[in-house]
Amino acid sequence: MESKLQIYNSLTRKKEIFEPLNPPHVGMYVCGPTVYGDAHLGHARPAITFDVVFRYLQHLGYKVRYVRNITDVGHLENDADEGEDKITKKARVEQLEPMEIVKYFTDRYHENMDQLNVLHPSIEPTASGHIIEQIEMVKSIMEHGYAYEKDGSVYFDVDKYNKEYHYGKLSGRKLEDLYQYTRELSGQKEKRNSFDFALWKKADPKHIMHWPSPWSEGFPGWHLECSVMSSKYLGEKFDIHGGGMDLLFPHHECEIAQSNAATGHDPAKYWMHNNLITVNGQKMGKSLKNFITLNEFFSGEHESLNRAYSPMTIRFFILQAHYRSTLDFSNDALTAAEKGMNKLLDTYHVIDEIKPSDHSSVDVKRYEKLCREAMDDDFNTPIVLAHLFDLSKTVNQVNDGKETLTAEDLKFVKDLLSTYLFDLLGIREEEDKATDTALLDGLVETILKIRQEAKKNKDYVTADYIRDELNKLNIIVKDTPDGAKWELGK
RNA sequence: GGUACCGUGGCCGAGUGGCUAGGCGGAGGUCUGCAAAACCUUAUACAGCGGUUCGAAUCCGCUCGGUACCUCCA
Numbered sequence: 202m203e204s205k206l207q208i209y210n211s212l213t214r215k216k217e218i219f220e221p222l223n224p225p226h227v228g229m230y231v232c233g234p235t236v237y238g239d240a241h242l243g244h245a246r247p248a249i250t251f252d253v254v255f256r257y258l259q260h261l262g263y264k265v266r267y268v269r270n271i272t273d274v275g276h277l278e279n280d281a282d283e284g285e286d287k288i289t290k291k292a293r294v295e296q297l298e299p300m301e302i303v304k305y306f307t308d309r310y311h312e313n314m315d316q317l318n319v320l321h322p323s324i325e326p327t328a329s330g331h332i333i334e335q336i337e338m339v340k341s342i343m344e345h346g347y348a349y350e351k352d353g354s355v356y357f358d359v360d361k362y363n364k365e366y367h368y369g370k371l372s373g374r375k376l377e378d379l380y381q382y383t384r385e386l387s388g389q390k391e392k393r394n395s396f397d398f399a400l401w402k403k404a405d406p407k408h409i410m411h412w413p414s415p416w417s418e419g420f421p422g423w424h425l426e427c428s429v430m431s432s433k434y435l436g437e438k439f440d441i442h443g444g445g446m447d448l449l450f451p452h453h454e455c456e457i458a459q460s461n462a463a464t465g466h467d468p469a470k471y472w473m474h475n476n477l478i479t480v481n482g483q484k485m486g487k488s489l490k491n492f493i494t495l496n497e498f499f500s501g502e503h504e505s506l507n508r509a510y511s512p513m514t515i516r517f518f519i520l521q522a523h524y525r526s527t528l529d530f531s532n533d534a535l536t537a538a539e540k541g542m543n544k545l546l547d548t549y550h551v552i553d554e555i556k557p558s559d560h561s562s563v564d565v566k567r568y569e570k571l572c573r574e575a576m577d578d579d580f581n582t583p584i585v586l587a588h589l590f591d592l593s594k595t596v597n598q599v600n601d602g603k604e605t606l607t608a609e610d611l612k613f614v615k616d617l618l619s620t621y622l623f624d625l626l627g628i629r630e631e632e633d634k635a636t637d638t639a640l641l642d643g644l645v646e647t648i649l650k651i652r653q654e655a656k657k658n659k660d661y662v663t664a665d666y667i668r669d670e671l672n673k674l675n676i677i678v679k680d681t682p683d684g685a686k687w688e689l690g691k
Numbered sequence: 692g693g694u695a696c697c698g699u700g701g702c703c704g705a706g707u708g709g710c711u712a713g714g715c716g717g718a719g720g721u722c723u724g725c726a727a728a729a730c731c732u733u734a735u736a737c738a739g740c741g742g743u744u745c746g747a748a749u750c751c752g753c754u755c756g757g758u759a760c761c762u763c764c765a
Contacts, residue, residue, distance in 0.1 A: 446696095
């Protein structure tokens, strides 16, 4: 089937028809986390955004290789001890091996991703596992004349590169402007220009993580790992490179420069960037210390949280905004997302209780096209959800006897909800709701029969007592024309 | 200073020239012993000023306000 998928390409700043380089194969690389702390809400956004991209591309029939890295070396701390990277610093503080820290937070990250129902990437390479390849790439860039060594460190020669290529093509920055502004900052003497960036850095004695190289005992520059691992697993030229908008400059700009310097061409055809999550209009981030970790959301243990929010509520909340828009966090917004999501999940189950008619009074088939068009339009998940809410309204109207649907159409609606809500948007029902055991079922039914007797005798005191007590046990009773129904509450 | 971008009703959030976005919340109603759910109806909008146009939230200009990034800071 001909794809009409359009993707907003940060490189061209417009939506483009998605045409893979080698169909039906698609290569996608996304910058993963630096594992030196628990993942916060800001980390959930790229993970979920590109999870949906991954799911939808597969849905369209593409064979996707999705690579998401784990950064476990290299990111230097600027504000604290100079020359120490984040992993190392944490290790020294806690007297642990760096790889112990890495393992701990990598496991925690994976746990969070599973909770958010984020599919595992095809390959999850680590920077520390690709030191040799990184050294090779530095050599290649040097051989092409775009890097120079100084006192055991190797720097990328941006000025020289920019004479042959265009440094700033992704971020829209001009080298002259960078030069004017950055020259006043405390530049390092080793560099020819302040905007040159490190490819290899000589380790000073207190730096624990270091590897031998032709230039020094040291460690790779932080832009290098992504260039190396993407080309190793996806080839020198692949389809999609994704990441957070805050990585656009300098990180992704430098990746483009490194690839061009080593191979003569850009690494990725489409660059996708998810926007940031804000708190009171400000970026949620480590540096601002205004972040809330995912575990804190799940437990509710944070001063900014009124209560706990389930992983699926977080996921739904993120999907209710387009990935290229900023998304403002608040308790009200999360609660609204939770209620909306439960409404859709209820609809999914209501379908089973509807008696089919011979004739459908409404056209539900059109929703498939509408949902598909929304996804094709740069993964517009809020529009998909709006259509699903419309569909939900229709189902409820049928349930109320105001409209009718045939058995075939009812199945169609159920399948459509299943496909979009569960398979593509990755929402799943909370486990405690899914595990209604037969025992619980029987007990509650029995108690409700007693309550029904009480109601028949107009003994409302007993009836309400039963309902209130069940409520306290998180069992919500609803009286309907067909008798009392119940469900486990939030 | 530079670069990218944003400003939509109580809250969140779609929408790039004319057609109800949607969710949450509010108001009224149907149903109901009461409640909940569901359904129906409904209010509240496009930062300001000017321009283009038959017609602008949507294009252009200016003003005001806000955000992110600016090289080792994810």
